[in-house]
Amino acid sequence: MKLYTFFRSSASYRVRIALNLKNLSYDQVPIHLRRGGGEQFTANYQQINAQALVPTLEDDGRYLIQSLAIIEYLEEKYPNPPLLPKAAVDRALVRSMALVIACEVHPIQNLRVLNYIKKEYNQTDEQVNRWAQHWIDLGLAALEQMIIAQPARGKFCFGNTPTLADICLVPQLGNARRFGCDLSQYPNILSIEKACVAIPAFADAAPEKQPDAE
Numbered sequence: 492m493k494l495y496t497f498f499r500s501s502a503s504y505r506v507r508i509a510l511n512l513k514n515l516s517y518d519q520v521p522i523h524l525r526r527g528g529g530e531q532f533t534a535n536y537q538q539i540n541a542q543a544l545v546p547t548l549e550d551d552g553r554y555l556i557q558s559l560a561i562i563e564y565l566e567e568k569y570p571n572p573p574l575l576p577k578a579a580v581d582r583a584l585v586r587s588m589a590l591v592i593a594c595e596v597h598p599i600q601n602l603r604v605l606n607y608i609k610k611e612y613n614q615t616d617e618q619v620n621r622w623a624q625h626w627i628d629l630g631l632a633a634l635e636q637m638i639i640a641q642p643a644r645g646k647f648c649f650g651n652t653p654t655l656a657d658i659c660l661v662p663q664l665g666n667a668r669r670f671g672c673d674l675s676q677y678p679n680i681l682s683i684e685k686a687c688v689a690i691p692a693f694a695d696a697a698p699e700k701q702p703d704a705e
């Protein structure tokens with residue numbers, strides 16, 4: 492398998508964690524999101540990812556996009572270790588936690604959205620950062636409550652093994668720090684992060700450990 496990735500991309504980071512948790516080997520193809528106006532916009536890359544976003548996973552000559560679709564694909568093809576719990580209701584809960592990050596938070600603090608706000612609406616870096624902080628905080632506050640309220644409290648977002656929810660959470664915390672969010676308001680999230688980064692699959696997927704890290 493080949494993963495088209497950027498070290499600092501949190502969506503790519505999710506897929507790296509999932510591949511590592513499932514002990515799957517893969518090659519990385521770095522796509523630099525800023526260099527030369529952004530390598531994601533080259534015609535070659537847009538042929539495999541019409542959205543001009545990373546990640547893309549190449550497997551058996553097929554190109555898969557959207558990190559959650561890629562992770563669900565890996566889950567179906569390589570079910571062990573599972574990244575979702577067994578009961579349908581628990582799976583829905585874990586997916587909902589993942590989607591708080593992947594649908595409500597991440598898309599509106601993404602590079603192209605921030606660039607658009609900055610240029611089209613003449614916002615300063617500080618104003619753009621405040622926008623990102625606002626949406627990240629709203630999502631993390633909800634997630635902290637969901638973690639406290641859920642029936643399978645354990646070391647991770649759900650229970651005592653990492654799931655799709657943790658895979659989305661950890662990369663988002665990196666973004667949150669980059670935008671200067673105060674994470675001390677989320678003690679449960681922070682303790683889950685600590686449990687996650689103690690696992691090599693998470694630690695090895697970190698941006699600073701990637702071959703294209705700067």
Ligand SMILES: N[C@@H](CCC(=O)N[C@@H](CS)C(=O)NCC(=O)O)C(=O)O
Nearest residue numbers: 500501502544545557558601602603
């Ligand atoms: N929902 C997509 C999001 C992908 C995404 O937004 N990727 C970002 C990096 S984390 C990107 O490629 N940004 C490039 C840009 O904004 O131009 C997924 O989960 O794969």
